[in-house]
Every structure is written in C-alpha cells, then in structure tokens.
Amino acid sequence: MTIRHMKIFLQVYETENITRAAELLHMTQPAVTRAIQEIEHYYGVCLFERANRRLYVTESAKQLYAQALHIVDGFDMMEKGLRNWDE
Numbered sequence: 001m002t003i004r005h006m007k008i009f010l011q012v013y014e015t016e017n018i019t020r021a022a023e024l025l026h027m028t029q030p031a032v033t034r035a036i037q038e039i040e041h042y043y044g045v046c047l048f049e050r051a052n053r054r055l056y057v058t059e060s061a062k063q064l065y066a067q068a069l070h071i072v073d074g075f076d077m078m079e080k081g082l083r084n085w086d087e
Helices: 003-015 018-025 029-043 059-083
Strands: 048-051 054-057
Touching (some): 003 018, 003 029, 003 059, 018 029, 029 059, 054 059
Antiparallel strands (some): 048 054
C-alpha cells in the first residue's frame, strides 16, 4: 500500500462519505472507491459497511485508523524535514 492509499483511507474514515472525501482530495468518486477496495483486498478486511447509501466504520477500520494516522503524520514530517534540509 502507498501513502496515498493511507491518506485516502483517512479522509473517507473521517468524513464517512466517499463523495465528500473525493471532493476534499480533488479526486473522482470512482478513484476513491477503487483505492478503498484495493486496501480491503490487500489486507483481506472490510473497512466500511455500506447500507442505505451510508458508510459505517468497521472494527478493522478503527484499528487501521490509528496506525494510518501515525504513518501519514510520520511521512509528512519526514518530507517537511527533507524539503528544509538545506535551509
């Protein structure tokens, strides 16, 4: 999985809405859906239950959220540090 996948997951988790997440990420809804499906397939888990046009966070998503948040924060700090290396 890529850092991009983790950022997409975090946005969907936080908004509980794929369309809204896509808007915030400046992506298409199908691209966001595909990324979530790729994560689910890769790890063999269901991250969101879909019912009545709503998303419900699963226990697997709750567990992944804390780790994904840590990974994305660490990655962002690393990038910021590398960009400011010569300053």
